[in-house]
Amino acid sequence: MNEPDWLVENDGHCHCLDTITPEKEQFSPYRLYRFLTDLENILDTIKDDYLRLRKIVPLVRQLLNDSPWLLLSMLEPNPTTGWDIMTLYDEPSFPLTIQLVAWKQGTISPIHNHGCWGLVALLSGVEKNRFWKRSPQPNLPDQIQEVGEQILTVGDILCFMPSAIHQIEAMGNEPTISFNLYGETDFDSRYEFDPIQGTAQNF
């Protein structure tokens, strides 16, 4: 795949990510357990989230190329909530979460950050991401200001730094399905934002 890779900085600025090609070729097929091992090695040896993501993205692309079973999951959004999650990997005391996430078309998420590095690879549908930065005012320390947006189509990968603030909207005529990967969450710095009230709440 030659689709673009994107990164959203902590200030909401979104730009192309300059990924780092692995030094050695991956075993083929590149199965989930091999990906997890490589991921653990990267997280153990690299502490900078930006550098981690530059190395992780090519591995995710290899995994997705070699894992057509992910699209056979038939994950569908819950008709009541508009979304659903299938956990692919989540081990206690191991700081990684891997999920498939489905959003019903027309559904809009809260405005939020994740409090950890993250990565979303779109497998189906069209997803609009809007980005904000913090813009503290004397009486509203959690006020935010919109800074841009990015439309994701199938094959796009969007990475987040821990404080990047975004909101997603499932566009088009079909649900979105994405492969989501998150690092260890700092729950004290994970918020949902209300730009009308100028407030933020931990979640």
Ligand SMILES: [Fe+2]
């Ligand atoms: Fe998010």
